[in-house]
Amino acid sequence: MTTGVVITGVGAVTARFTGGAAAVSxxxxxxxxxxxxIADAQLTSLLGDGDARRLSRVCQFAVAxxxxxxxxxxxSADDEVGLVLGTEFxxxxxxxxxxxxxxTSGPSGLSALIFPNTVMNTMAAATTIATxxxxxxxxxxxxxxxxxxxxxxxxxxxxxxxxxAVLAGGVDQIDPFxxxxxxDLGAGEERRGEGAVVLVLERASSARERGARVLGEILGAxxxxxxxxxxxxxxxxxxxxxxxxxxxARMETGDLGAVYTSTNGDRHRDEWERRLLDAALGxxxxxxxxxxxxxxxHAGAGALGVVAAASAARVSGRPSLVHGVGRGGSEVALIxxx
Amino acid sequence: MRxxxxxxxxxxxxxxLGAKAYWEGVRSGTCAIRPVTLxxxxxFRCRIAAEVPDPVPGSLRRxxxxxxxxxxAREAIDDAxxxxTERRRTALVVGAVGGGMLEAEAWYWQxxxxxxxxxxxxxxxxxxxxxxxxxxxxxxxxGGPRETLVTACxxxxxxxxxxxxxxxxxxxxxxxxxxxxALTRICFMGFNxxxxxxxxxxxxxxxxxxxxxxxxxxxxxVLEDAAHAGARGARIYAELAGSGMTTDAFHVTSPQxxxxxxxxxxxxxxxxxxxxxxxxxxxxxxxxxxxxxxxxEARALRSVFGAAGVLVSSTKSMIGHTMAAAGxxxxxxxxxxxxxxxxxxxxxxxxxxxxxxxDCVPGVAREASVExxxxxxxxFGGQNVTLLFRRP
Amino acid sequence: MEPxxxxxxxxxxxxxxxxxxxxxxxxxxxxxxxxxxxxGSVGLDSLDFIELSLAIEDRFGLVMDDxxxxxxxxxxxxxxxxxxxxxxxxx
Numbered sequence: 001m002t003t004g005v006v007i008t009g010v011g012a013v014t015a016r017f018t019g020g021a022a023a024v025s026x027x028x029x030x031x032x033x034x035x036x037x038i039a040d041a042q043l044t045s046l047l048g049d050g051d052a053r054r055l056s057r058v059c060q061f062a063v064a065x066x067x068x069x070x071x072x073x074x075x076s077a078d079d080e081v082g083l084v085l086g087t088e089f090x091x092x093x094x095x096x097x098x099x100x101x102x103x104t105s106g107p108s109g110l111s112a113l114i115f116p117n118t119v120m121n122t123m124a125a126a127t128t129i130a131t132x133x134x135x136x137x138x139x140x141x142x143x144x145x146x147x148x149x150x151x152x153x154x155x156x157x158x159x160x161x162x163x164x165a166v167l168a169g170g171v172d173q174i175d176p177f178x179x180x181x182x183x184d185l186g187a188g189e190e191r192r193g194e195g196a197v198v199l200v201l202e203r204a205s206s207a208r209e210r211g212a213r214v215l216g217e218i219l220g221a222x223x224x225x226x227x228x229x230x231x232x233x234x235x236x237x238x239x240x241x242x243x244x245x246x247x248x249a250r251m252e253t254g255d256l257g258a259v260y261t262s263t264n265g266d267r268h269r270d271e272w273e274r275r276l277l278d279a280a281l282g283x284x285x286x287x288x289x290x291x292x293x294x295x296x297x298h299a300g301a302g303a304l305g306v307v308a309a310a311s312a313a314r315v316s317g318r319p320s321l322v323h324g325v326g327r328g329g330s331e332v333a334l335i336x337x338x
Numbered sequence: 339m340r341x342x343x344x345x346x347x348x349x350x351x352x353x354x355l356g357a358k359a360y361w362e363g364v365r366s367g368t369c370a371i372r373p374v375t376l377x378x379x380x381x382f383r384c385r386i387a388a389e390v391p392d393p394v395p396g397s398l399r400r401x402x403x404x405x406x407x408x409x410x411a412r413e414a415i416d417d418a419x420x421x422x423t424e425r426r427r428t429a430l431v432v433g434a435v436g437g438g439m440l441e442a443e444a445w446y447w448q449x450x451x452x453x454x455x456x457x458x459x460x461x462x463x464x465x466x467x468x469x470x471x472x473x474x475x476x477x478x479x480x481g482g483p484r485e486t487l488v489t490a491c492x493x494x495x496x497x498x499x500x501x502x503x504x505x506x507x508x509x510x511x512x513x514x515x516x517x518x519x520a521l522t523r524i525c526f527m528g529f530n531x532x533x534x535x536x537x538x539x540x541x542x543x544x545x546x547x548x549x550x551x552x553x554x555x556x557x558x559x560v561l562e563d564a565a566h567a568g569a570r571g572a573r574i575y576a577e578l579a580g581s582g583m584t585t586d587a588f589h590v591t592s593p594q595x596x597x598x599x600x601x602x603x604x605x606x607x608x609x610x611x612x613x614x615x616x617x618x619x620x621x622x623x624x625x626x627x628x629x630x631x632x633x634x635e636a637r638a639l640r641s642v643f644g645a646a647g648v649l650v651s652s653t654k655s656m657i658g659h660t661m662a663a664a665g666x667x668x669x670x671x672x673x674x675x676x677x678x679x680x681x682x683x684x685x686x687x688x689x690x691x692x693x694x695x696x697d698c699v700p701g702v703a704r705e706a707s708v709e710x711x712x713x714x715x716x717x718f719g720g721q722n723v724t725l726l727f728r729r730p
Numbered sequence: 731m732e733p734x735x736x737x738x739x740x741x742x743x744x745x746x747x748x749x750x751x752x753x754x755x756x757x758x759x760x761x762x763x764x765x766x767x768x769x770g771s772v773g774l775d776s777l778d779f780i781e782l783s784l785a786i787e788d789r790f791g792l793v794m795d796d797x798x799x800x801x802x803x804x805x806x807x808x809x810x811x812x813x814x815x816x817x818x819x820x821x
Binding site for chain 1: 339370381382399400402430433434435439443447450453456457459460462463464465467468469473475476482484485486487488489496500503506507509518524525528529530531532561583584585586587588589590591599602608625667717719720721
């Protein structure tokens with residue numbers, strides 16, 4: 001449930017494109033599949049040499065995207081600016097590296113530099129240090145919907161007066177380890193990607209006062225948990241999440257334009273989401289898009305969906321729905337206006 | 339904004355199972371920090387921790403941290419008397435750090451040492467932090483908003499702050515919130531490598547303190563809209579009157595030397611709760627016993643409350659630093675201090691550091707009828723959270 | 731061990747443990763300061779110094795006494811190399 005929160009900037013780091021709103025628009029105008037890993041050279045051009053040294057790879061994604069977002073919004077962070085980052089897998093690579101140091105060389109093989117990266121808030125810590133965001137900072141972990149949930153949480157933080165603006169988005173990196181993990185979780189068909197997408201969410205009055213360019217508005221949001229076992233896919237389509245988001249936005253299904261889903265290649269999960277949306281939206285024809293089909297599944301792709309939704313709302317004049325559901329039942333819906 | 343009250347408590351701690359055992363241990367000033375049994379510790383300077391004693395309830399198919407969370411959340415929900423219908427609307431916010439890493443480590447260690455190629459395995463199912471929320475939520479039928487938050491050492495506290503916002507904003511009438519962590523090799527070895535651990539049980543605020551002790555456990559609370567709680571005749575422990583969440587944005591492991599971020603979190607909690615510093619009688623400190631934290635926290639406390647303006651104690655002196663569980667376990671100690679009109683002591687405190695301008699309640703609990711109390715949690719990476727509780 | 735030999739070992743440690751780019755450490759001399767905030771330094775902070783200490787203990791077989799104030803030895807490569815050369819038990 002949110003009101004009075006607008007999107008005034010975006011920063012994206014992906015294997016295909018990197019930049020602010022213009023780079024994102026160019027991608028959305030001519031979308032094409034984004035495969036594989038982000039090249040090291042791409043990252044070093046975004047970060048100073050000194051900065052990059054101490055940042056693990058996934059932290060570099062987040063810091064770069066955070067800075068790009070603030071530049072794009074022509075905004076700087078301070079005591080009144082917070083950060084909410086969603087991530088599905090965090091910095092597992094560093095955890096493995098840290099453990100390997102010990103397993104290879106005993107206690108003397110432990111790295112003090114790597115250790116902080118073994119806690120999932122490391123990307124958020126790095127990004128707040130790099131940008132100076134000193135209001136609340138949160139890292140949110142969920143399967144599939146982490147980016148969307150982070151944006152909903154960030155908007156709620158602004159609405160309840162905890163911050164004037166929040167850098168909100170998602171970040172994940174591809175990991176060889178993940179392949180077998182996902183298979184074991186029953187999600188082996190999911191096509192993973194990597195990157196970071198961070199939005200600048202801002203109190204509408206603040207954006208107006210400084211004459212900011214507004215990309216869109218968070219009209220309403222809702223989330224809930226469907227009854228299903230951990231990592232499971234459900235059968236029931238009984239859910240009040242989409243209805244809750246619409247109610248928060250004071251809208252009805254008939255008002256909606258485009259719908260963005262969290263389709264990611266995991267067939268059973270994708271099918272479940274399709275049925276959930278059919279039940280929630282009824283007979284109305286709402287074109288459905290899924291950015292993960294192009295970008296691969298990662299928390300940043302979820303956040304980018306919100307930007308795409310805002311763009312679609314600008315074009316059609318009708319608000320968009322962004323929807324996501326993860327194995328284990330976490331469900332989220334956001335209504336995005338222009 | 340709705341008033342938020344605490345209507346249920348659930349604990350798994352180094353003192354055993356249940357909120358009662360926890361309060362008895364904490365109130366008595368007993369130190370539960372002992373030689374480690376769960377993991378190998380040869381070659382490390384510090385070889386002690388506060389482990390949850392056997393038996394740990396729950397199926398061995400689940401990770402240790404999941405089992406802690408399930409037991410504590412279940413106790414809190416039963417304590418609050420939430421039925422199945424209520425639970426379907428109940429939100430769940432979990433603070434996590436290590437997730438199921440203990441079990442994943444055991445598998446990885448074994449695989450690497452035996453040279454057998456790594457294959458997918460059930461131990462990895464629960465490795466990620468969100469596992470606790472999905473296990474607790476599905477097992478206990480919680481259908482409201484569900485979030486897992488990772489803010490290092492303040493995860494347990496931040497879960498309560500965010501859950502309280504859900505209730506205050508009218509998103510859910512009831513929310514279960516708390517943190518859980520089991521001892522892990524990575525955490526234990528990492529803090530050893532950073533030289534932040536005391537080889538002896540930690541001594542918060544003591545002039546001779548030398549570092550932290552690590553602990554494990556889970557603490558969960560039920561937070562509820564005050565009107566909703568009143569309507570169903572629920573027992574009210576305390577009001578969660580406000581919270582502050584700030585970020586140092588300074589350094590990945592060192593706190594900001596002037597304690598400004600910590601002070602801002604406390605001031606924000608007081609402001610949101612419309613409480614003046616004078617009304618606060620007790621501070622349950624982050625109090626990790628590192629040279630830096632205690633000195634900086636004391637400085638921040640002084641800037642907010644004035645010297646000697648409030649009683650201060652550290653529960654970590656008894657249960658160690660329970661990582662993601664710390665913020666919620668210590669919030670529970672704070673709530674019970676209000677309920678029982680007794681401030682728990684700081685154990686192992688012989689001589690208070692001269693730079694700490696407060697009565698840190700050495701060794702023995704202090705009877706004190708306190709109107710408001712705060713609990714501080716300051717996580718790695720400068721993630722500061724203060725929770726403000728008030729007598730109902 | 732001669733200080734210059736120690737310097738070469740430290741260059742390796744700076745790359746493998748402190749993640750410096752090789753070109754950055756090939757430029758350093760005995761006079762290059764170590765701590766952040768000093769002109770021309772390699773910019774090490776508290777966490778870097780912990781990592782460096784661990785690596786030095788491991789490579790050179792010496793033990794750093796936490797109780798002592800070792801900061802003066804870490805002001806430049808020269809002071810650090812001298813400190814290590816004097817105490818190394820493993821060359």
